[in-house]
Amino acid sequence: MTGKSLSFAGKLRLSVLVSLFLGISLILSCSPGDNLPNGDPDNGGLFLPDGFEAVVVVDSVGRSRHLAVNDNGDIYVKLRVPNQAGQGLVAIRDTDNDGKADIVEVFGDYEDTGNYGTGMRIYNGYLYFSTAGEVYRTKLEPDKLVPEGEVELIVRDDYRNAEHGYEHIAKPIAFDNEGHLYVPFGSPGDVCQEFNRRPGSMGMYPCPQLEWHGGIWRFDANKLNQTQQEHGYRYATGIRSVVAMSWNQEEDALYVVQHGRDNMNRTWPDMYSPWESAVLPSEEFFRVDEGTDGGWPYYYYDQLQGKKLRNPEYGGDKKIEANPEEITYPLMGFPGHFAPNDLLFYSGNQFPDRYKNGAFIAYHGSTIRGPYPQAGYFVGFVPFENGRPSGPWEVFADGFAQLDTIVNTGDAAARPMGLSVGPDGSLYITESVQGKIWRVMYKGKKEDFGQAALDKLEERKNTRTNIKYPDPEKDNLEVGMLETGAKIYNQYCSTCHQRDGKGDGTRFPPLVETEWVTGNKRRLIEILLNGMEGPITVNGVEYNQIMPAHNFLSNDDLASVLTYIRRSFGNNANSVSAGEVQRVRDQLAAGKAN
Known part of the structure; x- marks a missing residue:
């Protein structure tokens, strides 16, 4: 009797081991894309690296800004302008995992004091979002797509730049791991001139705008009804305008990509050519630590020379450099006027290993590069190692504009805006013209992704008019x-x-x-x-x-x-x-x- 029991137990153990072995073998033999939906035949119009596919989740939800994807795959989008009912939030659910939205609901009951809503992040079970003047949150509930609880006001902007105008009023948001919320307060003008954007007008020194603008303020992420003056802590300064901002969990630090100043040729035509004005100054990629000073408005970054130079409004002559001991130099400088509008450090496991912990950046696209083609309008990637870029920036997703040459911004069919990672590692991208949303997936074998794919990306970087440096003569439209x-x-x-x-x-x-x-x-x-x-x-x-x-x-x-x-x-x-x-x-x- 005992022997037969042991024999039966042995057979049972053997059966379990065989089943486990077969299961592991099956898992190892499956490609990462086996449980992912099919991409669209044309990838929704996008050019992507080898092995990647894209499916259009929804074709049009309105002028979309940032987005956030919940742990269950639900998508939340912030619209730039609320609808006629005053609702500016969109909730999206794919119920059958075919990659296409089955439920799309517009919701939201909150005061919107501006038409520049942008921020959308999920933090500690709350959906946080922003308008031009407020940061709100609402509690997410399990199994419910649309939150039913009260919308709570976290931060209200008192519009201290009203006397100067309302430039750079966007409110992207980021969170650290200690309960803090970070909000940029952009500069109310171009470069702190006495007469904003007037040719020849000199800069004010010291710049009075830096007291309440041109930097990043820190708040309590859970405290209601805060204002910048009473509750905000100035975490960093000298940062002109930020829409792309993210907390890097791998480094436990804040990173931003700044919009550089505008129209150097129009303001200083004797000093800067139209070509220089099209590609300068750089859009700067910063790691922002407490006390960071990015140098605005006194300096700009020239990525062609790799130097921080004094602005002409402050006596600059294209040669006078900043002291790197006094201000922070960027980690990397991108060509001017790409308009970086979202930043995401990839934490998923679906993509090839080289993308892990690297930075995706959505370049919304320029408006002032004439007489040269407008630039940006793509999603780029920066590989990272030890908290710093480990190689040059790359093209990742292009084709949003559906044009070879973009003369004016309004010609572009789509402008990439927001980025988020889903629970399975898919990358979601919004655009701001109609509100199309793409889900980008990797369907190949990770070990097969290599130099051939990178060469194609580099070719696009060097040939597409919306990405490459324009030829001063041939590309003058x-x-x-x-x-x-x-x-x-x-x-x-x-x-x-x-x-x-x-x-x-x-x-x-x-x-x-x-x-x-x-x-x-x-x-x-x-x-x-x-x-x-x-x-x-x-x-x-x-x-x-x-x-x-x-x-x-x-x-x-x-x-x-x-x-x-x-x-x-x-x-x-x-x-x-x-x-x-x-x-x-x-x-x-x-x-x-x-």
Whole structure:
């Protein structure tokens, strides 16, 4: 009897061991993508490294900013502008794991004092989110997609930059492991000038804006109704504008990517060429420790030279360097105006090992790089080791704009904005034009990811006009447009407005230094498409003549002539693209049809 029992027990143990062996073998033989949904045939329009696929979770939820993915895979998105009901949060659930959203609900009951909502993070069971002026939280409940509890106010901005304007008012948020919340308060101007953005206006010294802006403040993540003045602690200073910010768990430290200053050619045309203004100054990648001083507004980073240089508003001559013992140098400098709008350190296990603990950055895309192609509009990656970049920055996901050359921001079909990692290690990406969300997955074998994939990424980095450094001559988009525009202007416009654009002084208005030309582009396009009649006042003088419609011109020709008048006669406004003309033409046609 005892022998038979031992024999049975032995057989049972053997059966269990065989089952475990087969299970382990099956697991080892499976690729990491076996339990992941299928990617879209075209990866949702994205270019990705070898072995990666993307599925569009949802095509359009509204102008999306940041997002957060919960432990159960639910997705939460912050919209830039609330809907008509005042709701600016979106909850998304995929119930059958096919990668596509099955439930999309807009919710939120909170006061929004601005239209620049951005932050969205999950911390200690709460969904934290921000508007232009507030940071809120609401409790997440197990198995419930939409939180049902009260929305609590954590921090309210008292708008101390109101006297200077409302620039750089976004409120990204990050949390450490000790119960602290970090919030940037961006600069209320470009570079702390006495007269903001006025050519030749010098910088104020010491910069008074640094008392309440141009830095990062720390708060209690669990305390309600805090204000910057009463409860905030200035953790770091000299940081102009931050939208991309994240707490690096591996290093237990805060990291940010700063937006650099604007329009150096327009402000200091004798010192900076249009090309220099397009690629400088750098977007700076900082590790931010307590007491960090990034140097704004006195210095900017020139990534081409690898130097911190004094701004011309403070006597800089492109040579005077900062003392690295007095201010913090960036870990890395990216080309100017990429507009880094989210930062994520990859903590998942799905991707190849080289991505582990590295930094993904969503470059929302420039608006002021003219006369060169707009740049950014992709997701980049920076490999990390020991808390610092271990190699140059790379391309990871591109193709959002669906264009080879982006003349103006409005031409881009999508602009990558927010980043988050799901519980299975998938990377989620939002964009801000329509609100499309991608889920990026690795389907290959990790050991197969190597140099061939990296070479393709490097080729894209060096060839795509939205990523590479522009050639000063070949990539100047206005060279051809200005030549064509001048011919069209002289043929159709100069008789009235004169070849010098100054008009005749009595019947036909000037095109020089007037908001009618350098201001709202849509209004200017409409004038050429529809014509104009009736009295108008230009530079204090009233005119009353008929401006005939020029809708017989092609979109390209209209874009060229409008670019010509906006860039000539002493005007210095940005270009008009054929895509912008087409959109206005379509909207006018649709209005007439209705």
